[in-house]
Amino acid sequence: MAAKLIKRMFLYSAGLTFTNMARLFMRLFTGVMFMQFGIRQISYFSELAPSFHSVMELGGETTLLLMILIEIICSTLIILGLFTRFALILPIISMVIAEYVLISDLMLQQSVTFNEWQGIFLPIMFLGIFLFMMLAGPGKISLDYIISVNLTSIDEKGEAEAKEFELEES
Secondary structure, three states: OHHHHHHHHHHOOOOHHEEEEHHHHHHHHHHHHHHHHHHHHOOOHHHHHHHHOOOOOHHHHHHHHHHHHHHHHHHHHHHOOHHHHHHHHHHHHHHHHHHHHHHHHHHHHHHHHOHHHHHHHHHHHHHHHHHHHHHHHHOOOOHHHHHHHHHHHHHHHHHHHHHHHHHHHH
């Protein structure tokens, strides 16, 4: 009885809905967390823009605007599960850049306290989650899956009609 319960819990359910529910939760949680940074930056835009780091000589204000757009638009796509892997590319790049900027700023300081080092962990955390989501994909509870199922069924119908047409000609 116990062996049957263990087998049912771990083996039969491993590939079913639990993994898809976990991917949905990961997308929703990470998307909302990343989006709230963009919303917060919008509300404090005038205070943040003058002191925001310039990336690739775009200027602080332009860089901040790009970060806000990445955080809002890509988070929305991640939450919806729409073009998920493509939507993860820009946040991954932005987190690598953010980590580089944070570490380079800390290295220029003479004495660094532990509290100042804690700020560098957030981009690393998001980077790890985004890389996981890139590898795992959006799951079946996403718009990507719905679109791919519909496109696959359309392709199969088209192939079936083409075979019928070939049979009629011969």
